[in-house]
Structure formats: C-alpha cells, structure tokens
Amino acid sequence: MSARILVVDDIEANRRLLQAKLEAQYYTVIQAENGPQALEVARKELPDIILLDVMMPGMDGYEVCRRLKEDPATAFIPVVMVTALSDTEDRVRGLDAGAEDFLTKPVDDFALMSRVGALMRYNAVASELRQRQANGLGGGLDLESTKEESDQPARIFIVDDNPRASARLAAVLREAGHTVVTLAEAGTMGDLSRLGVDLMILSLPSKSFDALKLCAHFKVTEATRAVSILLICDPEDRERAAKGLEIGASDVILTPVDKQELLVRVRTQARRARYIEMLRRRVDKGLELSVIDQLTGLYNRRYMMSQLHQFMQRSVMGGRPVSVMMADIDHFKSVNDTYGHDAGDEVLQEIATRLRENVRPMDIVCRPGGEEFLVIMPETPGDLACAAAERIRRAVAMAPFIVGRAALRIQITVSVGVSTITGEQDTIADLTKRADQALYQAKTTGRNRVESTAA
Structure with missing residues (x-):
C-alpha cells in the first residue's frame, strides 16, 4: 500500500x-x-x-x-x-x-516503515468511511462532537501473564477513570466483544503464550478486528514489536512503562478506535436512510426497484414466479382535509404496521410514495398473491384507526391491484404497470377490493 x-x-x-x-x-x-x-x-x-x-x-x-x-x-x-x-x-x-x-x-529504518505501515492501515479504513460519508451515506462529523465522544474513558483488556505487572498497569488506568479487565481477573480471553473492549494492551514478554500469534488472531477475528492493540515490549525486542505493527497492532510502548506516556498513548488509541466506530455508525445510518422511508419505516422506492430487479432475474432463470401487490388508501385526501396532515401521517404509519403484520418474513413491504404501498412477494404465483392481498385488505378494513390526541376513530380501507411476472421478456415497468392497472380497476369498481391481472 x-x-x-x-x-x-x-x-x-x-x-x-x-x-x-x-x-x-x-x-x-x-x-x-x-x-x-x-x-x-x-x-x-x-x-x-x-x-x-x-x-x-x-x-x-x-x-x-x-x-x-x-x-x-x-x-x-x-x-x-x-x-x-x-x-x-x-x-x-x-x-x-x-x-x-x-x-x-x-x-531507525525498520521502526519508520513499520510505523508508516500501521498508520496507513488505519488511514485506509478512516478515509474509506469518510469518502462514503462524502457520497451522502451519513451526516458529517464535526470536530467538537467527535472529540467529546472519543475522549470518554476507554474499556481496556490487559493480556499479560505477569499478574503483578498487569495489576500495576490496571491501577494506573483505573485511577484515570478507564474501565479495565486483566487476563488474571477474566481467567480467559473469552468473548471480547461481550466486554465491549476499545483497546487491548498485549505484553510481548509474556512466556505462557505467543503474543504475536495472539495479535494476528485478534486481527483476523471478526469480533476483535476493530479493537486497537497496544504492545508492551522490552527495548531490545524492537524487531518483534515492529513485526506486531506489521501484523496489525496500533502502537508500541517500551518498558519500563512510564505512567504519563501510558495514559497519553491509551487516550490516543481510544480516540482513534472511537472515531472509526463513530464513522461506521454514521455510514450505517446513512445506508439505512438511503433505503428506508422515514415516516413509515418501510423500504423506499430506491430499495424496491433494486429488489424487484433481483427477484425478477431469479425468476426468469428458473426460479418460482414473483408477484407484486400495489395498495392505495381509499379517499386519503379527505382524511387530510378533514382531520389534518398529522392524522394522515398516523394513518400511513398504521397502514404500514398492518401490512408488516400480515405478510411473510420473505415479503418486502415498500412505500414508493404518497398513500401508495407495494409488497414484493417472492416465489408466489398469482392465486396465492391474490389470497395474500385479500388478507391484507381485510386487516386494514376490519378495525378503525385511532388517530390524534382526541383518539378519533376513522374507518380506512384500501384498494389493491396484483400482478405476476409473465416471462423473461417482462420488465419491472411491465409488472408494476399491470399492478397499477388492476389497482385502477379496483378503484373504479367500488374500492375496498382486490383486482388482479394474474388470477
């Protein structure tokens, strides 16, 4: 690199x-x-x-x-x-x-190259996450909020087979407000992800285990890959320390360990670990925002189109048929006009809840926009799709919607159109157009009913 x-x-x-x-x-x-x-x-x-x-x-x-x-x-x-x-x-x-x-x-050449290599690995992760943020997958991180969160006390695990040495380190770190668990206290490495460790202090002079093998193990294990590792080594053991940095350790401190240097290095590594974690959370949140409708919590049009493409491709390559159900709230404009847009939003949220409660785990419930909803039903022929649509229609109509501070009871119904893939020449536009035509037919023949082009 x-x-x-x-x-x-x-x-x-x-x-x-x-x-x-x-x-x-x-x-x-x-x-x-x-x-x-x-x-x-x-x-x-x-x-x-x-x-x-x-x-x-x-x-x-x-x-x-x-x-x-x-x-x-x-x-x-x-x-x-x-x-x-x-x-x-x-x-x-x-x-x-x-x-x-x-x-x-x-x-020293070896120390220089090892240090540059370790920093490059850290920088590669941070730069990629920042780039994803810049591409719109998450809000930015301002310096003040980053510093405030990253300066919180760290959760530290000390891996040293010398109980006295690890106890001394733990005492110094606990005095500074950090949460510390030593190997002697834990009894075993166990599940470090359960401990929520930010930083691991690993002693190279330990005799009962190979510290470099442990370092390599932690860096290839999913649960501990993101944990920063601070190596403690003797001054004459610089080559092993440099090797540890190449393997993936984040920093090295020489014995005898100075109290102030230890605290500052721990703080630096904890800051970096927290910064990477904050970036990951922001990017994950951004990814979620890019596919989730914020009002209802259902998938949005962007996600709907990508999933329809995948399921239709799978169907034409020998899989079972895919069907879609398009539902529209009857007389929704009158709900907004009579009770206000806040009540309308509550109706949309309750529709989303009833949809989720009446579909299979494999079905994908989406809100493309407005008062329109679409359910992707993989491996579902037309007759089963119509039966599922009828079940959803009844679930919406059977009980009134309770909205507003006055707990108003509003009767809501939906009209539903169903369509099923017809062959390898079928496109997403064809499939959704037929569902929309069936929905229009349901609207013009009385509403609160299911119509299908696939029955």
Whole structure:
C-alpha cells in the first residue's frame, strides 16, 4: 500500500534522508522546510501521513501539530513527530498536541516503515468511511462532537501473564477513570466483544503464550478486528514489536512503562478506535436512510426497484414466479382535509404496521410514495398473491384507526391491484404497470377490493 507522505524539517539533509528511505519503499514524498509552509502544503496536498520535525525555528513542531489538528481540513491526517529529543516529557507533549507517535533521530529504518505501515492501515479504513460519508451515506462529523465522544474513558483488556505487572498497569488506568479487565481477573480471553473492549494492551514478554500469534488472531477475528492493540515490549525486542505493527497492532510502548506516556498513548488509541466506530455508525445510518422511508419505516422506492430487479432475474432463470401487490388508501385526501396532515401521517404509519403484520418474513413491504404501498412477494404465483392481498385488505378494513390526541376513530380501507411476472421478456415497468392497472380497476369498481391481472 503506497502513500503520499509530507516530510517537514528545517534541515535539508534530514529531509532528503527521509525522502530516500521512503521512496525506496515506493512512497511519494512531499517536502516542507518550516512550520508555516507545512501548514500550507498540508491544506493544499492533503497527504496521507505527516512526518514532522519538532525542533524548528519560529514555529516548532508542537505548534504545527496543534494547528493541523484544529483545522477541519487536516485534522484527520496522522502526524508522527520526528525529533532528537528522547525524554518522556517530550513524547507526551507531542502526543498531547495530537500526534499519533514519535520517531527518534537517527530514525531507525525498520521502526519508520513499520510505523508508516500501521498508520496507513488505519488511514485506509478512516478515509474509506469518510469518502462514503462524502457520497451522502451519513451526516458529517464535526470536530467538537467527535472529540467529546472519543475522549470518554476507554474499556481496556490487559493480556499479560505477569499478574503483578498487569495489576500495576490496571491501577494506573483505573485511577484515570478507564474501565479495565486483566487476563488474571477474566481467567480467559473469552468473548471480547461481550466486554465491549476499545483497546487491548498485549505484553510481548509474556512466556505462557505467543503474543504475536495472539495479535494476528485478534486481527483476523471478526469480533476483535476493530479493537486497537497496544504492545508492551522490552527495548531490545524492537524487531518483534515492529513485526506486531506489521501484523496489525496500533502502537508500541517500551518498558519500563512510564505512567504519563501510558495514559497519553491509551487516550490516543481510544480516540482513534472511537472515531472509526463513530464513522461506521454514521455510514450505517446513512445506508439505512438511503433505503428506508422515514415516516413509515418501510423500504423506499430506491430499495424496491433494486429488489424487484433481483427477484425478477431469479425468476426468469428458473426460479418460482414473483408477484407484486400495489395498495392505495381509499379517499386519503379527505382524511387530510378533514382531520389534518398529522392524522394522515398516523394513518400511513398504521397502514404500514398492518401490512408488516400480515405478510411473510420473505415479503418486502415498500412505500414508493404518497398513500401508495407495494409488497414484493417472492416465489408466489398469482392465486396465492391474490389470497395474500385479500388478507391484507381485510386487516386494514376490519378495525378503525385511532388517530390524534382526541383518539378519533376513522374507518380506512384500501384498494389493491396484483400482478405476476409473465416471462423473461417482462420488465419491472411491465409488472408494476399491470399492478397499477388492476389497482385502477379496483378503484373504479367500488374500492375496498382486490383486482388482479394474474388470477
């Protein structure tokens, strides 16, 4: 997976060194030599990752990072701080500014490529979800609401066969308000989806299990694939940690574990996990909105047409016939005129309820628009479709509709037209036109009746 990476450093030799390393792995490199230029280039080019030097004249890396994260256009670009500073306080300050990680000069090739790879996997998921939102499948996420939700305490599972070490980590995290379960407390890995885990802390030095195999297992298992994994490793075990990042771990922290660095890294990973989850929820909601009629909860015309196409294709390729039932509320305009549009909406909602209660699980109930409803009946010949339509007609007419604050009792009936596919030359337009013609016949011959072109 390639990427466009912005390298920001005031020393040209440093920029060219990182450029050579990254281009050797087929990444595309963009350069900036100071903070203001970095902000301008980031907004214009929207790189996939930013490698940002800390010690720069004028505007240092911390300030650049803060401004990037405050700008909606660049807030979601992962930032890795690159610095000669190695104190924990410097790392924590960078992570507090919004950076995803730190690389220490001289930059280790293996650590650099592993970190870039891990960030690219995260960015690929986030970018795809944001693109779906941009295409109309969900509302946008504003920075304030995202930050407020993602900063909530995390649910953490610690996997370490050293009870004392895991207890110490748990105490630090619980003191900060996080919900923590250790392997010693749980007794087994069990069903992590049941625990609702945001983050897993996995100890590489554990002797009783292979931490990298566990990491790989969690990343290919559906229930735990989205859970962020923070690896704890010894300083001399960097290669295994880098391998863990390649497998799918999100971050690494070295022993001895510093309390402040642990809290900041946990917060960063929890934010990312929550952000991805929020994007997924918004996209799922957008998908639902794109096929569901919001008033009645039935499927809309868009979904109706796609399903009709599939069932008709299946029918002409040797499957059983598909029928449709088109229903229209009798004298619905007089309901709106007499009782108001709110009462009319209640009638539409009750019609939808009675339809759902009187069809099979395999049938698809739709509201193409207005007071018109359509039921797709797969594997249903004309005679059975007419019997189902008559059952629905009686269900609507048998009991009055209770509407409004005054609990008015209104008698409602529907007229119904039924049609069935006739052969491989039949189209959706043909099928629905015949149902509409049958419906018109039901209307003109007295209403509150079923007519069919398929009987």
